[in-house]
Amino acid sequence: MTVMSPLSRRGFLTGLSVTAGGAALAGCARAAEPPPNGMAQGSDGGQAGVETRLQDAIVAFDGEHQAGIATPAQANLNLIGFTLSDGVDRAGVTRLMRSWTEDSRRLCTGEVPLGSLEPELVAAPANLTVTCGFGPSVFDAAGLEGQRPDWLKPLPEYNLDQLDPKWGQTDLVLQVCSDDPLMLSHATRHLVRSGADYARVQWMQQGFLNADGARAESETPRNLFGQVDGTVNPREGEAFDEQVWIKDDGPAWMQGSTSMVLRRINMNMDTWEMLDRKSREESMGRRLDNGAPLTGEKEFDTPDYEATDKYGLPVIDRQSHMFRAKAPDDHPEQKFLRRPYNYDIAPEPGSEQLSNSGLVFLAFQKDPVRQYDPVQRRLDEADRLNEWITHIGSAVYWVPPGTSADGRGRDAFWAQSLLEDA
Amino acid sequence: MTVMSPLSRRGFLTGLSVTAGGAALAGCARAAEPPPNGMAQGSDGGQAGVETRLQDAIVAFDGEHQAGIATPAQANLNLIGFTLSDGVDRAGVTRLMRSWTEDSRRLCTGEVPLGSLEPELVAAPANLTVTCGFGPSVFDAAGLEGQRPDWLKPLPEYNLDQLDPKWGQTDLVLQVCSDDPLMLSHATRHLVRSGADYARVQWMQQGFLNADGARAESETPRNLFGQVDGTVNPREGEAFDEQVWIKDDGPAWMQGSTSMVLRRINMNMDTWEMLDRKSREESMGRRLDNGAPLTGEKEFDTPDYEATDKYGLPVIDRQSHMFRAKAPDDHPEQKFLRRPYNYDIAPEPGSEQLSNSGLVFLAFQKDPVRQYDPVQRRLDEADRLNEWITHIGSAVYWVPPGTSADGRGRDAFWAQSLLEDA
Numbered sequence: 024m025t026v027m028s029p030l031s032r033r034g035f036l037t038g039l040s041v042t043a044g045g046a047a048l049a050g051c052a053r054a055a056e057p058p059p060n061g062m063a064q065g066s067d068g069g070q071a072g073v074e075t076r077l078q079d080a081i082v083a084f085d086g087e088h089q090a091g092i093a094t095p096a097q098a099n100l101n102l103i104g105f106t107l108s109d110g111v112d113r114a115g116v117t118r119l120m121r122s123w124t125e126d127s128r129r130l131c132t133g134e135v136p137l138g139s140l141e142p143e144l145v146a147a148p149a150n151l152t153v154t155c156g157f158g159p160s161v162f163d164a165a166g167l168e169g170q171r172p173d174w175l176k177p178l179p180e181y182n183l184d185q186l187d188p189k190w191g192q193t194d195l196v197l198q199v200c201s202d203d204p205l206m207l208s209h210a211t212r213h214l215v216r217s218g219a220d221y222a223r224v225q226w227m228q229q230g231f232l233n234a235d236g237a238r239a240e241s242e243t244p245r246n247l248f249g250q251v252d253g254t255v256n257p258r259e260g261e262a263f264d265e266q267v268w269i270k271d272d273g274p275a276w277m278q279g280s281t282s283m284v285l286r287r288i289n290m291n292m293d294t295w296e297m298l299d300r301k302s303r304e305e306s307m308g309r310r311l312d313n314g315a316p317l318t319g320e321k322e323f324d325t326p327d328y329e330a331t332d333k334y335g336l337p338v339i340d341r342q343s344h345m346f347r348a349k350a351p352d353d354h355p356e357q358k359f360l361r362r363p364y365n366y367d368i369a370p371e372p373g374s375e376q377l378s379n380s381g382l383v384f385l386a387f388q389k390d391p392v393r394q395y396d397p398v399q400r401r402l403d404e405a406d407r408l409n410e411w412i413t414h415i416g417s418a419v420y421w422v423p424p425g426t427s428a429d430g431r432g433r434d435a436f437w438a439q440s441l442l443e444d445a
Numbered sequence: 446m447t448v449m450s451p452l453s454r455r456g457f458l459t460g461l462s463v464t465a466g467g468a469a470l471a472g473c474a475r476a477a478e479p480p481p482n483g484m485a486q487g488s489d490g491g492q493a494g495v496e497t498r499l500q501d502a503i504v505a506f507d508g509e510h511q512a513g514i515a516t517p518a519q520a521n522l523n524l525i526g527f528t529l530s531d532g533v534d535r536a537g538v539t540r541l542m543r544s545w546t547e548d549s550r551r552l553c554t555g556e557v558p559l560g561s562l563e564p565e566l567v568a569a570p571a572n573l574t575v576t577c578g579f580g581p582s583v584f585d586a587a588g589l590e591g592q593r594p595d596w597l598k599p600l601p602e603y604n605l606d607q608l609d610p611k612w613g614q615t616d617l618v619l620q621v622c623s624d625d626p627l628m629l630s631h632a633t634r635h636l637v638r639s640g641a642d643y644a645r646v647q648w649m650q651q652g653f654l655n656a657d658g659a660r661a662e663s664e665t666p667r668n669l670f671g672q673v674d675g676t677v678n679p680r681e682g683e684a685f686d687e688q689v690w691i692k693d694d695g696p697a698w699m700q701g702s703t704s705m706v707l708r709r710i711n712m713n714m715d716t717w718e719m720l721d722r723k724s725r726e727e728s729m730g731r732r733l734d735n736g737a738p739l740t741g742e743k744e745f746d747t748p749d750y751e752a753t754d755k756y757g758l759p760v761i762d763r764q765s766h767m768f769r770a771k772a773p774d775d776h777p778e779q780k781f782l783r784r785p786y787n788y789d790i791a792p793e794p795g796s797e798q799l800s801n802s803g804l805v806f807l808a809f810q811k812d813p814v815r816q817y818d819p820v821q822r823r824l825d826e827a828d829r830l831n832e833w834i835t836h837i838g839s840a841v842y843w844v845p846p847g848t849s850a851d852g853r854g855r856d857a858f859w860a861q862s863l864l865e866d867a
Binding site: 076077078098099140141142143144147149202203204205206208209211212215216219223224226227229231232233234235236237238239245247249292293296299300303311312365367368369370377378380 | 571646667
């Protein structure tokens with residue numbers, strides 16, 4: 024593996040240096056193009072043979088789609104749900120979007136946002152991305168009820184749901200991700216402050232994956248049950264176009280947008296850890312060591328759902344998570360992008376569980392009703408993992424298309440063409 | 446800067462390869478020796494010119510002192526306060542210490558702890574350290590009241606304290622730090638579970654600094670006010686011996702131990718951000734850009750407290766944080782090691798502050814009454830920063846000496862010679 028000396032950020036920003044420029048472009052390309060695979064993380068943009076220091080790693084803010092979706096998952100997440108202040112109307116939402124977009128563009132590229140007195144805290148974005156979503160109620164506040172997509176509504180109540188309202192739907196959401204927790208905190212703070220006249224924090228859901236450099240680049244992230252999580256994700260542009268990006272159908276303001284499903288999923292470590300490894304693998308349908316299907320050897324081997332063991336029983340259990348989650352042959356549209364983060368916070372007072380951990384499960388798809396709901400319905404009916412997991416929060420958001428700094432050919436700020444032209 | 450290709454962890458553990466071995470030893474040396482400076486962070490052990498991937502970075506668990514004190518601060522902190530279960534006596538505390546020490550030794554070196562079924566989650570410690578402390582009450586539970594150090598008691602109530610009992614003193618504390626948040630979470634979980642028969646979590650205080658690679662190695666960490674924080678820390682062995690490690694005085698079981706002061710400090714970002722940069726610098730006594738004293742140019746320049754401006758006023762204000770915190774000439778013992786982490790969590794319901802952030806301020810010293818208290822007393826009386834900060838939690842712990850795996854010349858587990866011989 025070739026490793027190059029770190030770039031200075033100044034060199035990066037002014038486009039100096041040939042070698043450095045290559046690495047810089049690799050970083051920049053991450054948001055604009057779906058990643059070559061969904062596994063790479065951190066500062067190398069998934070390009071083997073090139074490594075920059077995290078300090079110099081920038082994900083392009085502008086593009087056909089918002090960054091933070093096809094972007095390989097960074098190490099740290101702040102997902103912030105906001106309540107619009109009383110009386111904020113279309114003009115108010117427009118001002119908020121203009122301000123948040125401009126601030127985010129600057130923060131993500133290492134520039135000081137207008138009015139900020141903290142240049143030292145924004146110098147190294149470390150792959151910072153900011154992704155904005157609209158809850159159903161924003162369309163009402165903006166007098167755009169007639170434009171609300173049909174699927175932008177609460178998911179059905181599933182039988183096993185134990186939803187806590189405190190993790191419920193909000194008017195707006197910002198998904199802020201970075202490989203640096205200090206940058207993440209400062210960016211979050213800046214956006215909360217700059218939006219304070221229009222919206223207040225309702226909840227903040229914090230999550231994490233491996234730090235940059237703490238996992239082999241070829242490995243898919245693991246959750247706190249130790250499971251490899253995200254193997255079936257779309258990997259290249261065509262799959263993203265099929266599953267994630269809204270294109271061609273619908274009004275002009277929706278082109279390039281997507282939807283975000285948020286499910287907060289508690290994982291009961293205390294009971295999970297009573298299982299032996301074989302039972303853990305059977306409940307998932309995959310091996311714990313490398314995520315391979317139980318009928319295969321490697322993570323990306325195609326599962327053989329017909330294979331049986333010496334007793335004639337299916338090797339991959341019919342109630343395993345993998346079997347229940349897969350799209351049926353006659354419904355290939357039941358796929359989506361998983362971008363889950365682990366959470367692990369202090370136990371609630373009086374809780375019987377020793378730990379308070381699980382997933383901030385984020386799914387991106389064109390249409391949650393067609394793509395996500397049928398999968399979750401099957402899992403809710405019979406997924407062996409249900410013995411150890413509980414869905415405790417749920418929300419759905421429309422995620423506006425990407426932007427361009429000068430507004431040419433794209434919105435200059437999030438949802439501009441919805442708010443100004445629709 | 447020379448950058449080397451990543452090591453395989455296997456290569457590291459078996460001691461293969463010459464270049465790799467050098468880097469590995471640099472990593473290992475971090476815990477055993479005070480760092481060459483207190484600023485380096487991450488996987489390079491403070492040695493310019495050598496860089497390993499975080500994956501391969503290990504801090505030695507055993508040594509004269511516990512790791513996690515002189516160790517350059519890792520990116521992520523879980524500080525867990527435990528309550529001893531009813532009826533746990535000296536035998537119980539001894540079993541808990543034996544179990545926690547053995548588990549921690551394995552986790553910190555990338556080995557699978559006994560009884561763990563999650564080898565995949567412990568493969569890359571990423572500079573994991575686990576540091577254990579005893580609250581005053583453990584000496585009672587163990588029937589060792591007569592041995593309790595005089596200074597192991599609550600700090601005096603300071604005038605401006607607004608202590609919330611939920612962040613108060615606990616029987617035991619574990620300071621778990623790693624540059625990888627997933628490793629941190631798994632190690633915390635493992636220790637909470639393995640100790641569950643003896644102690645339960647009372648609180649968990651999570652904190653962060655820059656990620657490995659997200660800050661120039663020569664920079665001291667910053668807090669969320671943007672201030673460089675930790676400039677006056679001890680840097681080399683002699684200063685650690687003077688300020689931190691208990692040596693020669695006191696019984697044999699105390700040799701090599703220290704004390705930890707925990708102060709949870711809320712920082713009011715909303716009012717702080719109303720200040721211009723000049724006022725921010727004057728309240729601290731240091732420049733925001735590089736942490737230099739207002740009478741100097743560089744961070745480590747000696748402050749000139751006699752310097753006056755053109756109006757004859759002191760350049761470094763007499764009520765600035767720096768002036769109030771400094772040890773008087775006739776009390777040079779009023780120094781200690783600061784190892785603070787930032788926190789930033791969801792706002793409390795009903796809070797007037799937009800953010801809920803501040804410091805998990807950790808100080809290590811031989812004697813909190815002689816070293817920490819007089820400094821905090823002066824700050825409490827008149828520190829301009831008091832307008833924006835509030836101490837909301839307080840605790841003091843005795844931090845047992847370091848260990849050796851075979852128990853030769855040192856305790857085999859934390860506090861062995863106190864629990865077995867005192």
